[in-house]
Amino acid sequence: MEKIIQFSSKTVVLAVNDIDTDQIIPARYLTVTTKDGLGEGLFADWRFDESGEKVEEFPLNQEKSSGCSILVAGSNFGCGSSREHAPWALVDYGFKAILSTSFADIFKNNALKNGLLPLSISKEFHRMLIENEGTEITISLEKMTIESSNGMTETFDLEPFSRYCLMNGVDQLGFIMKHEDQINAFENKG
Amino acid sequence: MVLQETEETPAILYIDLHLIHEVTTPQAFQSLRDQGFSVRDPNKVLATMDHSTPTLPVKSLRDLDIVAEKGPADQIRDMIRNCEEFGIELHGFDSDKRGIVHVIGPELGATQPGKTIVCGDSHTSTHGAFGALAFGIGTTEVGHVLASQCLLQRKPRTLAVNMNGALKSGVSAKDIILRIIQKLGVDGGVGHVIEYRGSTASILSLEERMTICNMSIEAGARAGMFAPDDKTFNYLIDKPMSPKGLAWDQAVEKWSTLVSDDNCEFDKEIDIDVDHLSPMITYGTNPGMAIQIDDIVPESNSDLGYKKSLNYMQIEAGRPLLGKEIDVVFIGSCTNSRISDLEDAAEILQGQKVANGIRALIVPGSQAVKKEAESLGLDKIFESAGAEWRESGCSMCLGMNGDTVGNGQLAVSTSNRNFEGRQGKGARTILASPKTAAASAIAGSVEDPRKYS
Ligand code: SF4
Numbered sequence: 156m157e158k159i160i161q162f163s164s165k166t167v168v169l170a171v172n173d174i175d176t177d178q179i180i181p182a183r184y185l186t187v188t189t190k191d192g193l194g195e196g197l198f199a200d201w202r203f204d205e206s207g208e209k210v211e212e213f214p215l216n217q218e219k220s221s222g223c224s225i226l227v228a229g230s231n232f233g234c235g236s237s238r239e240h241a242p243w244a245l246v247d248y249g250f251k252a253i254l255s256t257s258f259a260d261i262f263k264n265n266a267l268k269n270g271l272l273p274l275s276i277s278k279e280f281h282r283m284l285i286e287n288e289g290t291e292i293t294i295s296l297e298k299m300t301i302e303s304s305n306g307m308t309e310t311f312d313l314e315p316f317s318r319y320c321l322m323n324g325v326d327q328l329g330f331i332m333k334h335e336d337q338i339n340a341f342e343n344k345g
Numbered sequence: 346m347v348l349q350e351t352e353e354t355p356a357i358l359y360i361d362l363h364l365i366h367e368v369t370t371p372q373a374f375q376s377l378r379d380q381g382f383s384v385r386d387p388n389k390v391l392a393t394m395d396h397s398t399p400t401l402p403v404k405s406l407r408d409l410d411i412v413a414e415k416g417p418a419d420q421i422r423d424m425i426r427n428c429e430e431f432g433i434e435l436h437g438f439d440s441d442k443r444g445i446v447h448v449i450g451p452e453l454g455a456t457q458p459g460k461t462i463v464c465g466d467s468h469t470s471t472h473g474a475f476g477a478l479a480f481g482i483g484t485t486e487v488g489h490v491l492a493s494q495c496l497l498q499r500k501p502r503t504l505a506v507n508m509n510g511a512l513k514s515g516v517s518a519k520d521i522i523l524r525i526i527q528k529l530g531v532d533g534g535v536g537h538v539i540e541y542r543g544s545t546a547s548i549l550s551l552e553e554r555m556t557i558c559n560m561s562i563e564a565g566a567r568a569g570m571f572a573p574d575d576k577t578f579n580y581l582i583d584k585p586m587s588p589k590g591l592a593w594d595q596a597v598e599k600w601s602t603l604v605s606d607d608n609c610e611f612d613k614e615i616d617i618d619v620d621h622l623s624p625m626i627t628y629g630t631n632p633g634m635a636i637q638i639d640d641i642v643p644e645s646n647s648d649l650g651y652k653k654s655l656n657y658m659q660i661e662a663g664r665p666l667l668g669k670e671i672d673v674v675f676i677g678s679c680t681n682s683r684i685s686d687l688e689d690a691a692e693i694l695q696g697q698k699v700a701n702g703i704r705a706l707i708v709p710g711s712q713a714v715k716k717e718a719e720s721l722g723l724d725k726i727f728e729s730a731g732a733e734w735r736e737s738g739c740s741m742c743l744g745m746n747g748d749t750v751g752n753g754q755l756a757v758s759t760s761n762r763n764f765e766g767r768q769g770k771g772a773r774t775i776l777a778s779p780k781t782a783a784a785s786a787i788a789g790s791v792e793d794p795r796k797y798s
Contacts (some may be wrong), residue, residue, distance in 0.1 A: 169548040171650040173531050175630050186397055186416030188371035188423045200766050204795045205752070231532035231650045234565060234631070235764060236743075237467040238369065239483035260535055260567050261467060265483035315498065316354045327485075328380075331493045334348055334357055338495060341347045341359050 158324035159270060163293040167220040168227045169243065170285050175235035176262060180244040193240055194247030210307055219289055224251040227284045231255075232273070233262025242266040252294055254301070256281050267317040276301065280309040296322050347495055355497040358580040361460040362477075363389055364446045365433075367424035368396040368745070369465030373488035374427040382492040384431040389494060391455050392428050392435040394421055395445045397745040400708055400735035403438045403710055417746055431491075444711020444737040447471040447679040451555065452713055454584025458573035458600040462491060468679050468761065470561040473570035474554035476603050478538070480568040488738050501567050504537040505611040508545035510620030515795035517689065518553035519681060519759065519778035521545070521617065522560040523625035523635045528615055531633040534566030537613065540605060541571050545619045551580040552685045559680045560761050563632040572604040624794055627763045627776040628666055634763075638781065638793050641665050657765050658773050659755075666775070666791050671755045674705040674732075674786040675768070676779050678742035678760035682710030684717050686759065686779045691723045693783035693797045694730040700789025705732035706748065708740040732786065744769040757785040 184196030202213050209216045226245070232255040233241060242265045245253070252272040266273045272294065276284075280301070284290055291304035296318060301309040320327055331338075349358035377384070384390065397417035403409050404465040405621050406425075409418045428435035434442040442453060447468055458476035463469060465487040472479035482496065490496055506525055512518070526533075539561050541554070549557070554571045559567030571577075576676075578597050581587045588596045623637040633656065636642065644662045645651045655662060676682070686782050687709065699705045707727050709715040715737055718724055724734045739749040742760040749769030750756040759782050760767075763774035777785070780794035 171653065172648055173650065175631065175762075175764045177743075177762065177767050181766055181770070182745045183770070185368050185745060186414075186420050188420060189375070190372055196764070200770060205771070231535070231565065233533055233763060235467065236466060236563075237483055239372075239465075239485060242483075257532060257535065259565055261481055261483060265485065268483065268485040283467050300720040314355070315352065316497070319353070327497055328489050328492060330354065331357055331489060331495050331497065333496075335493075337357070338359070338493065342494075 156270060156324040156326060159272070159296055159297040159321045161293065161297060162224070163291065164224040164251070165289045165291050166225045166227050166254070166284055167214050167223040168285055168288040169214055170229055172229035173231045173234055174228055176233055176238050176241040177235055179233065179241040180238065184239055185238060190243045190247070192247065193244040194249070197244040197248045214288070224249055224292070225254065225292060226252070227254045227281070229255065230257045232258050233266070234259040237261045237265070238267045239269070242269045242271045246271050254281070254284060267314070267321070269287050270321065274301065274311045274313070276309050276311060278305065283307060350499060353742060355499050355729040358461060358496050358498045360463050360490050360494055360496055361389065362391065362450070362455055362462045364450055364462065364464035364466070364469065365390055365392045366396055366446050366466065367398070367420050369484050370427065370487055371420065371423050372430050373484050373491060374431065374467070375430070376488045376491065377492055384433060384491045385494045385773065387432045387434070390433045390491070391440055391450060391453070392433050393436060393443055393446050393449055394424055394435070395420065395737070396739045396743065398738045399746050400738045400740045400748055402736055409587050411566045412769060414747060439711045441716070444713065445679045445682065445739055446529065447559065448683060448710030448714065451475065451551070452584070452711055454581050454587035457581065457587070457596070458577060459603050463496060467562045468559050470566070470568045471559040471679055473558040473561065473568050475581070476570055476573035476600065478570070480567060481562065482572070502537045502612040504534055504539045504566065505614040506539055506541050506617060507543040507614060508541060508617045508619050509543045509546055510545060510618060512619060512622070515780060515793070516622050516624055517778035517780055518556040520622055520625040522557045523627065523776065524622060525615070525617055526560060526564045526637040527625070528617070529564040530671035531563060531631045532565040532680060534561065537566050539566045539569040540611070541569060546571055547574060551576055552683045560632065563761060575602045587676055603725045624778060624781050626666060626781060626791065628660050630657055630763055630765050632761065632763060632776060635776070636666070638791070639665065639667060653721055667793060669755070669791045670792055671757050671775070671785060672703065673750050673754055673756035674699070674703060674782050675741040675750070675758040675760065676782050677706070677708030677710070679710065679739070680761045681759035681779050682714065684714055687714070687718050687723050690779040690783040691726045692779060693794060694732070695726050696789070697730055699731040699786045703749065703786055705786045705787050706735065706741055707732050708735045710716050710738050711737045741768050742768060744772070750774070757782050757791065
C-alpha cells in the first residue's frame with residue numbers, strides 16, 4: 156500500500172446529506188469478483204440519465220471537477236450497505252479524501268483500509284467548503300490538518316492505528332497475525 | 346477478547362461465527378490467495394448464496410445460465426469454487442439449508458447468545474435478537490476474519506431504546522423499528538450499539554426481535570441486541586447446531602447471565618410508546634423518512650436533499666399517502682421473510698385477490714421457511730390470490746438477481762431500504778410491514794392493514 160503523508164487538490168462538492176452506498180455504487184455493479192474498474196459505476200444513477208448520457212449539472216460531470224481528488228459531501232456519508240465496493244469505486248475514480256460533518260461507521264472503516272480518508276470536519280469549515288466549491292486544500296496526515304487556500308486551517312481526528320497504517324503503508328492484518336500466539340491461547344482456553 | 350484495546354491500537358476481537366455470501370467475499374478469497382493464507386477455521390464459517398441468487402428453481406448449474414444473467418451466474422460459480430478450495434461447507438442450490446444469511450443463522454442454531462458474529466453485510470445486526478454481538482464488516486475485514494478468526498475493533502458507545510406497551514392488532518414489530526428510526530434519524534445510532542429494552546422486549550417473539558435488530562443499521566447503529574431470556578432458549582433448544590444434553594444446560598446457565606446490570610448507564614436513551622403505535626410507512630428515500638400510515642407527508646424541512654428525495658419519490662408534501670396507487674408489492678428480505686411474516690401476510694390475503702395490474706412477489710427467507718410455509722398451505726393462499734411464490738433469496742430487496750421493481754414503478758416492500766434505485770434502477774420504494782404490504786396488494790394502493798383485523 157502507498158504511504159499517505161500529505162496531498163493537495165481542489166474540491167468538488169456534493170451537497171446532499173445521507174448519501175448511501177447504493178448511490179455511491181448501485182447494486183447492479185456488484186456482480187463482480189475483482190475490484191477493477193468500479194469507478195465506472197460511481198454515482199452511476201446520478202451521473203448518467205436513462206439513455207446513458209452524462210447529466211451535465213451533476214458536479215462530477217463538470218469540467219472544473221476534473222482531476223479533483225477531494226470530495227465534500229453532506230452529513231452521514233456512506234450510510235446503508237457495508238459494500239466495500241463504495242470506497243473501491245471512489246478510489247478507482249480518483250478520490251483520496253471525503254470531507255463531511257459525519258460518516259457511517261462501516262463506510263469509514265472500509266475507506267480507511269483502502270487509503271481513502273473519511274475526514275470529519277466542523278460545521279463552519281464544512282459550510283465554507285460547500286459555499287466555495289473548487290477551494291484548493293492541503294491535507295496533512297502528519298499534522299492532522301486541512302489547510303485551505305483562503306487561509307483557514309482545520310484540524311481533524313483520526314483513529315491512531317489507522318493513521319499509523321496509512322502513513323506507513325502497512326496492512327492492518329499484519330498486526331493481527333503478529334498475535335498468533337495469543338489467538339492460539341484464546342482458542343485453547345475454549 | 347484476544348487483546349485489549351489501547352490508545353494506539355484497537356482490540357483484537359475473536360469471532361465465533363463468520364457468515365459469508367457470494368457478493369462480498371470474492372475479493373477477500375483472492376487476497377488470501379495472493380498472500381498465501383488459508384482459512385483458519387472453516388468450521389466457524391457458515392456459507393450460503395442469497396444476494397445474486399435466482400429465486401426461480403435451479404436444479405443444476407446448467408439451469409443457472411438459463412435463469413441468471415452472466416454477472417450473477419459467474420459470481421455464484423466463483424463462490425462455489427472458493428468454498429471448495431478453502432474447505433468451507435457451502436449451502437448451495439442442492440442444500441435444504443440454503444437461504445438469506447440472516448435467516449439461516451438463527452434457524453440452524455448457529456446464532457447463539459454471547460457469540461461474536463460478523464458478516465460482510467450490514468444487516469448482520471439481525472442476530473443481536475439472541476443476545477449476540479453481531480455486526481456488518483467490509484470485504485477487507487472478511488479477509489482478516491477468514492485468515493485469523495479475529496477482527497480489530499474499538500469499543501462502541503451504548504444506546505438504550507426503551508419500548509413500553511403491547512402491539513395493537515394490525516401493528517407489527519416492523520412498525521416499531523420504523524418508528525425508532527424515524528425518532529433517532531438515520532444517523533442517530535452512529536458509533537453505538539443499541540440495547541432494546543422495556544416491557545415490550547419480553548413480550549416480543551424471537552422473529553419480531555430479529556425484525557427490530559435487523560434494521561438497527563438503518564439508524565446508523567453498529568449493532569442492536571435484546572437480552573436473552575426463556576423465549577430465546579426455547580427458540581434454540583431443538584435447532585441443529587444448538588448444544589445438546591449436558592452442554593445445553595451449561596450453555597443456558599451461561600446465557601442467562603448475559604443481561605445488562607439493572608443500574609447500568611447508557612450513553613444515550615430514547616423511549617418508544619408501543620401501546621399507541623399505528624402502522625408505519627416511509628415516504629422518502631431513507632428509512633428515517635417515515636410516518637404513521639394515516640398521517641400526511643411532512644412539509645419539506647431544511648435538510649440538504651429533502652426536496653430531491655420527494656421529487657424522486659414523486660410524492661407531495663402536505664398530502665396523505667393512504668390510497669396512493671402502487672405497482673408492485675414485495676414480501677420478503679431478511680427483515681420480514683420468516684414464517685410469522687408470511688403467516689401475517691397470508692391471514693390478510695386468504696380468500697382475497699391481488700388488485701388488477703399489481704405484481705405481488707412473495708419470497709421466503711430460506712428453503713426451510715419455504716417448506717414450512719408450504720406445509721401450512723400458505724403458498725396456495727398466495728397463489729390463489731394471484732401472487733408469485735418463489736425459492737428463497739434476497740430477491741427484490743436489492744434487485745441483483747433479476748427480481749427488480751421497474752423504472753419509475755412504486756413498490757410497497759417489507760424490506761429495509763428505500764434508497765433511490767435500491768430495488769432496481771429508477772424504482773421507488775415504500776417500506777412497510779407484511780400486513781401493510783398484503784393489504785396494499787389487495788387494494789392496489791397504500792392501505793391500512795387495520796381494515797383487515
Ligand atoms: S435481504 Fe436485502 S438486506 Fe437482507 S441480506 Fe439480502 S440484500 Fe441484504
